[in-house]
Amino acid sequence: MKSTIKHPAVFGYLVGNEIFGGVTQNPQFWTNFGTLINAAQGAGISQGQNPFLMTAINDEFTPQTSWPAIKLGEQSGKLRNLDSWCINIYRGSEFGGSGNSVFTQYLALMNSFQTPTRKPLILGEWGTPHTTRPIGIYGQSSRQPVSNLDDVPESQMGVGQPYFAAQPVATFLTTQWDRIKANLKAGSNQVCAGGFIFDWCDEYWKGDPDNPNPPVVQLGGPAAGFQGGAFAGGYWDEAGFGVTSAVDQSTYGQGKPNISRRLFKGYTAVKTFYNASSESGDELYLTGAQIAAIQSDIQEEIHNDRKELKELRQIDVLHEVSVRRWLQVRLQVLHARLAYPTDEVLEQIDENMTDDGQTLLSKGEKRSTLAELRARLAELQPGG
Numbered sequence: 001m002k003s004t005i006k007h008p009a010v011f012g013y014l015v016g017n018e019i020f021g022g023v024t025q026n027p028q029f030w031t032n033f034g035t036l037i038n039a040a041q042g043a044g045i046s047q048g049q050n051p052f053l054m055t056a057i058n059d060e061f062t063p064q065t066s067w068p069a070i071k072l073g074e075q076s077g078k079l080r081n082l083d084s085w086c087i088n089i090y091r092g093s094e095f096g097g098s099g100n101s102v103f104t105q106y107l108a109l110m111n112s113f114q115t116p117t118r119k120p121l122i123l124g125e126w127g128t129p130h131t132t133r134p135i136g137i138y139g140q141s142s143r144q145p146v147s148n149l150d151d152v153p154e155s156q157m158g159v160g161q162p163y164f165a166a167q168p169v170a171t172f173l174t175t176q177w178d179r180i181k182a183n184l185k186a187g188s189n190q191v192c193a194g195g196f197i198f199d200w201c202d203e204y205w206k207g208d209p210d211n212p213n214p215p216v217v218q219l220g221g222p223a224a225g226f227q228g229g230a231f232a233g234g235y236w237d238e239a240g241f242g243v244t245s246a247v248d249q250s251t252y253g254q255g256k257p258n259i260s261r262r263l264f265k266g267y268t269a270v271k272t273f274y275n276a277s278s279e280s281g282d283e284l285y286l287t288g289a290q291i292a293a294i295q296s297d298i299q300e301e302i303h304n305d306r307k308e309l310k311e312l313r314q315i316d317v318l319h320e321v322s323v324r325r326w327l328q329v330r331l332q333v334l335h336a337r338l339a340y341p342t343d344e345v346l347e348q349i350d351e352n353m354t355d356d357g358q359t360l361l362s363k364g365e366k367r368s369t370l371a372e373l374r375a376r377l378a379e380l381q382p383g384g
Contacts, residue, residue: 001043005051012052015040017124018088020058024069027076034078038379041081045380048291050342056086056124061102066109074113080345081379084193086124090236092229093167093175095126103183107191123195126176129240130169130264131222132233135162139234143224146240149233150265165228170269172232173197177273197270199242243267286342294341302334319360326361329353329369336377345376 004010015037023029037053044051057069065071067087073079087102089095095102103121110118132149133142135156149169157166183192222237233240245262252259286294309327312320330353337346349372353361361369 001040001051002047005044005047005049012054012083013040014054014056014086014124015082016055018058019055019069020060024072030073030076030078033073034076034081037079037081042380045340045343048288048342049286050344052083053081054084054086054122054124055082056088059087059089059091059102061105066105070109074115074119082119084120084122086122086196088125088198089123090126090230092231093172093179095123095176095179103192107189110191118191120193121191122193123180125198126195127198127241128169128172128232128266129235129237130233130242130266131237131240132163132166132235138163139165139226141224141226143222146222146237148264163234165234167232169232169264169266173266173269174273197243199270243270291341295338298334298338298341302331302338305331305334322360322362325363325366326353326359329361329366332370333373336373340380343376343380346373349373349376 001013016033033055037055040053041051057067059067060069061067067085070085073082073085085106087106089102091097091100091102096105102123106121107118130149131146132138132152133140134145134147137145149166152163152166154168155161157163157168180192180195183190184194222239223235225236226234227236228234230236243264243266245264247259247261305327309324309331312324312327330350333346333350333353337343337350340346349369353369
C-alpha cells in the first residue's frame with residue numbers, strides 16, 4: 001500500500017472478498033480483521049494519505065437476518081476504519097426491484113445501527129454472463145450445451161418467445177447502471193457510491209492443465225440451474241462473464257503482436273454509459289500541495305487559539321474557566337490534526353467542538369473529548 005497509495009489509478013483497497021458463513025460468527029474473527037484494517041489504514045496515513053478501505057461479502061440477505069456479516073462486523077466495534085461495505089449482488093437487472101431492492105434493504109440495515117454515520121454501499125460485483133442454452137434446452141436445468149446470447153435475435157426474447165425470460169446483455173447491463181445512477185441521486189436515502197462490473201476474462205488459475213492443446217483459458221461453471229431474470233441469459237456461467245473474449249496466455253509477451261479480442265455486445269453498452277457519465281470524478285487522494293494547504297490552515301487556527309488563550313490572562317471574560325478549557329482542548333485536537341491532516345475522524349472531532357458556535361466546555365465534555373482524541377490517536381499509531 002505504501003508504494004501505491006499516491007498512484008492516480010488507485011481508487012482504494014479491497015481487504016478481503018466473499019466474507020460470509022460460520023467464520024463471521026466468531027468474535028475473534030472481527031478482532032483480527034479490525035487489526036488488519038487498522039494496519040492498512042496506518043500504512044496509508046504514514047504516507048500522508050487516508051486510504052479508502054472496503055471489504056466484500058456475499059449476498060446472504062434474508063428478511064430475518066439481513067446480511068449477517070455486516071451486522072456482526074458493525075456490532076463488533078472493531079471496524080471504525082472500514083470506509084465501505086461491498087456486496088456481490090446478482091438479483092437481475094433491477095438489483096431486486098420493488099420489494100426486494102438491495103438499496104432499500106441496505107439503508108434500513110444502516111439505520112438500525114446506533115452510529116452517527118452510515119457506511120456507503122459499493123456493489124462489489126454486478127453484471128451478467130453473455131451465455132445461455134439453445135432453444136429446446138433453455139429454461140431447463142442443464143449445463144450443456146452453452147451458447148452465446150449475443151447470437152440470439154432480440155425478437156426471440158421476452159414473454160411468449162423461446163427465450164421467455166431473456167434480454168440482450170447490453171440492455172441488462174445498461175438497466176443495472178441506470179439503477180445505480182438513480183440511487184446516487186436519491187438524496188437523504190442515498191446509500192450506494194457505485195460498483196464494479198464483474199468482467200474477468202483471463203483468470204489462468206482456472207485453466208485446465210490437463211488439456212493444454214488447445215489450452216482452455218476460461219473455465220468456471222457452467223451451472224445447471226435455470227435462474228430466469230437473475231441473468232440476461234438465465235444461467236450462471238462464470239466463464240461467460242466479461243465484455244471481451246479471453247485469449248491464450250501464450251499470446252502475451254515481449255516482441256509479440258498486439259492482442260486481439262472479440263468484443264461482446266456488452267462491451268459497447270459499458271463503453272457508452274461510462275463515456276456518458278455526467279461528471280468527471282475528482283482524485284480520491286490529495287496531492288502534496290493540497291495536504292500542505294490543509295496544514296497551513298490548521299497552523300493558522302493554532303496561532304489564533306493560542307493568541308486568544310493568552311488574551312484571557314489580561315481581560316475579564318464571562319465563563320472564563322469554561323472558555324479556557326475549550327481552547328486548551330481544541331489546541332490538542334488541532335495539533336493531532338496537524339500530524340494527521342487527512343484523517344476524517346480527527347476532523348469530525350474538531351467540527352464537533354465548533355459546529356454549534358459555542359466556545360464553552362464543561363469538565364465532563366473535556367474528559368469525553370480527550371478520551372475520544374486519545375482513542376483515535378492510538379488507532380493511528382503503527383499497529384494500533
